[in-house]
Amino acid sequence: MAKKILMGNEAIAYGAVEGGVQVVTGYPGTPSSEILGTLAKLAPQKGFYVEWSINEKVALEVGVGAALAGARTMVTMKQVGLNVAADPLMSLAYVGVKGGLVLAVADDPGPHSSQNEQDTRLFGRLAKVPVLDPATPAEAREMAREAFEISERLQLPVILRPTTRTCHACQDMEIEAITYTSRKPEGFVKGPQWVILPSLAAKKHPWLNQQQEKARRIFEESAFNRVDPVSDGTTGRRAIIAGGVSYNYVREALDLLGIDLPVLKIGTPYPLPKRLIKDFLAGVEEVLVVEEQEPVIEDQIIVMLHRYSAPVTVRGKGDGLVPREGEFNVNKVADSIARFLDVPPPAANTVSLPDLPRRGPVLCAGCPHRASFYVFKEAVQGMDAVFTGDIGCYTLGIAAPLEAVDTALCMGASIGMAAGLHQVEPGRKHVAFLGDSTFFHMGVPGLINAVYNGADITVVVLDNHTTAMTGHQPHPGTGRRATGDVAEVVNIAELARACGVKLVREVDPLVPTAAIRAAREALEYPGPAVVVMRRACVALRKNKFRYRVKAAECSECNACLLTLGCPAIEERDGKPYISDKCTGCGFCSRICPSKAIERVPS
């Protein structure tokens, strides 16, 4: 036994190994990425298979194949990734699995790093798949371990749904040298049950519904749900039910308020352990349900109590006592509990702060995306252009002074939206920007669609040779796999040509003259054109040089400061000054009208 400090995502990976996982697939997405990253590091010594797949749908399909051959399988993604994987998931529940299949889907209330706050527990309910909701990294590890067993007992995939505050929280835990034992998979056994024809779906649907009740019975006995009685053992008129991480906030808020109430912690929000809840609520007149995001537990309890005609008032999101948006914390939950009990909220000693600078995230110093946006802004001068954006670091191109992102929706949408805009306003130039990993993920179908339907758009692939935003995972363009071994390189320009694009240019965005020429060519070409902006992410480069302003030659036009927005360029005494943050990309020196920026060794 040794004490280790594990991040929630690492804890899930350890749990998966302890549960005998044999195949792991996934697509990166904050806050889920470190689950697969950790497993990829453990895979070579333990001997299981790990891959970064090109998107969540493919990841799940690979996972399903493995599970039908009898392997224990984990598939990882963030909440919006599950939308991409929804097609296989919705029918998989009907087909069922042989080897345990666990989808680790991380939710992001807040949201901190996502396009929305969608609640994966609802997805579980929609797909009729059981959901586990951990409160802490240690519990996430136990759930990951046990989820395979539950999946095999039910022959259903199981969703493990941590949130950011479990994924990116660390906790001390005891770890034995990880024991890894895996059974030999039986292999795929042919049979009609694996072909989901309408007739089979009709036959399997009653089975699937029965499995929901079977899952409920398993959860009635689960240690992931438990009652904290009040310390003197009495039952009162009021009680609290809390789901996932909210349980932590409830416990601390009660301490803060100096109040003791019975609390039922729910770790299995779907299907809900009804009998456990019914027993817990015996004699209770009013219950407060505390859960982040949607009222998943609350609504199930209301339906259940109505059916039992139980005289319990359910309070929570339905009557505005508990917020339905945003991430919770102890203070918010203390406020909800105080209102529930009609006691004064904990004293808030308000601190009035002086004016603070607004500080949003920006593209890194030397980021090649900054150059790509600059190049296209130059190239479209005199044209009426719309820049459709996508999901990745380059979404930060929205910030001033670049202001080069007019839309962002979901992975790959830049291309489809540019084509749609073009159909309505053919007089404008529509330029889609997306990263290399995003292009592989979901950009390719959009590009083929643009070729097929003759959309006169320009697609800019910001190829920085990595999946940067989520922590630099490899992808099919990098020549490396999740475990680091060498892979076939899928060339983006060749792929675009194979899709039927007639004008494809590959340029280095840090060379502005050539890049602007290529951009103009693409913009003027009648029909879909692709520009691949090839330059590695700054985080992958070693900088041998940096740049500095030659004060005597600087005309103080401030073009570098005002057009690039590079965090390495500051204003000092009214003049541009290049700080130690400079990573040596040199783009500023190439756009300086006075040629007053020079390269020096770093």
Next chain:
Amino acid sequence: MNKVDIVIAGVGGQGNLLASRVLAWAAANAGWEIRTSEAIGMAQREGMVSSHVRMGKNLRGAIIPDHEADIVIGLELAETVRAMPKLRPGGLVLCSTTSIVPVAVTLGETTYDTACLKSYLEQCGERVVFVDATALARQAGNERAANTVMLGALSRFEDLLPFSGSELRDALMTIIRPQFKDVNSRAFELGQQAVEN
């Protein structure tokens, strides 16, 4: 002492995460339970980041409630001020005088008033210790070791911590990559001395 809550506030790229890991490791080695909450993702790109480190017994969540932090370690001046609502009355503030002025200030979209921020901290009535962490880190051999300078400064407040200053240093040396040990060792010492003087 049955719990110690520490907020580390700064800007993405300042080594907030490393400082949080070192504190957690030192506390865990001293036999305490720990929870940390870290900012990973988009905010790491020059955005506001704050890590929470909780040490104690029977810990629950990883987020420190408002007015409960025993110590605020600010790696950047404005971010230290932004974290002040987390500080408990009578808590300790260790503030690096480093200013990271956002690009938005240059563009005239927001303002950064160093004098006003500093005088706010001086007059807030709490125990505030300023450390010129960037200069000391530069002296140690690398500006990026400013986070370690702040840990060195913290190590002077053993009465507020569940571990000794040397245990904190040991945790740092365990976690840091070998090639950065010398610089960080010097940075830690300079931080210690900054408080001594």
